[in-house]
Amino acid sequence: MGGGSKRRRGPRHLSQTVRLDRRSLWTLNAVPGRAVYGESLRRFQGQEYRRWEPHRSKLAAAMLRTKDDPAFLLPEPGTTILYLGAGHGTSVSHLHDHLCGEQNRLGGRLVSVDLAPRCLRDLTFLAEVRPGLVPVLGDARKHAGWGVLVPRKVDWLFQDVAQAGQVDIFIAACKRFLAPNGTGLLSLKAASERWTGEGEAALFAEVESALNGASLRVIESIELTGYEDNHRLFVVEGMEA
Numbered sequence: 001m002g003g004g005s006k007r008r009r010g011p012r013h014l015s016q017t018v019r020l021d022r023r024s025l026w027t028l029n030a031v032p033g034r035a036v037y038g039e040s041l042r043r044f045q046g047q048e049y050r051r052w053e054p055h056r057s058k059l060a061a062a063m064l065r066t067k068d069d070p071a072f073l074l075p076e077p078g079t080t081i082l083y084l085g086a087g088h089g090t091s092v093s094h095l096h097d098h099l100c101g102e103q104n105r106l107g108g109r110l111v112s113v114d115l116a117p118r119c120l121r122d123l124t125f126l127a128e129v130r131p132g133l134v135p136v137l138g139d140a141r142k143h144a145g146w147g148v149l150v151p152r153k154v155d156w157l158f159q160d161v162a163q164a165g166q167v168d169i170f171i172a173a174c175k176r177f178l179a180p181n182g183t184g185l186l187s188l189k190a191a192s193e194r195w196t197g198e199g200e201a202a203l204f205a206e207v208e209s210a211l212n213g214a215s216l217r218v219i220e221s222i223e224l225t226g227y228e229d230n231h232r233l234f235v236v237e238g239m240e241a
């Protein structure tokens with residue numbers, strides 16, 4: 001591509017709260033003075049940011065790898081989003097910085113579902129200082145247990161459950177919860193699939209066709225190897241059922 005001179009190389013804002021500084025991502029800390037998982041803190045123009053580690057967060061890795069504008073992978077601040085497989089809250093905490101901000105000044109709501117009680121314990125501690133974060137002990141496959149917390153369709157849904165059947169779980173969640181034109185992100189761990197076929201490339205192609213066949217439009221499939229080996233992040237757009 002010849003347009004190198006037009007490209008911005010310096011630090012830039014992906015949103016009011018997310019900065020890209022060379023190859024590192026930073027979010028404006030909603031709880032100043034506190035790190036969540038040992039990440040560095042740094043001030044830019046008098047405000048404290050947390051480094052969003054791409055080796056610890058597949059969303060951050062995907063933002064550094066996407067061929068599109070990384071801002072397209074972020075939800076709109078102040079909206080309601082659904083995150084399946086929230087873990088201990090690493091990525092969720094950065095999303096919270098972006099979606100809600102300090103004392104939830106932006107009015108976001110981040111419904112964070114995980115199956116593991118020890119993850120819920122950590123998410124609950126986080127939620128105490130991060131209003132807008134809603135921890136849910138639940139199974140991503142069983143909407144009946146928690147779906148009531150997401151009464152309207154959302155414009156942004158993320159799934160990272162790293163278990164067998166990830167694609168079917170994601171398709172079912174998108175059908176129920178993702179708004180038409182909303183963004184769905186599926187982090188796929190190849191090793192979690194019972195796959196006896198032709199290797200990862202064929203698996204990923206099969207996943208893409210399953211997503212397309214389920215009324216989801218695949219926009220991009222982002223290779224995460226190097227940050228998370230054997231992982232790929234599929235970016236889809238919800239369509240009218």
Ligand SMILES: C[S@@+](CC[C@H](N)C(=O)[O-])C[C@H]1O[C@@H](n2cnc3c(N)ncnc32)[C@H](O)[C@@H]1O
Pocket residue numbers: 056057058059084085086087088089090091092113114115116119138139140141160161162163
């Ligand atoms: C790789 S970790 C998530 C890491 C997290 N997304 C992050 O970036 O910080 C996968 C998580 O999915 C959860 N999980 C696995 N199966 C699940 C299911 N059926 N429903 C909800 N959570 C599930 C696990 O308990 C685990 O915490």
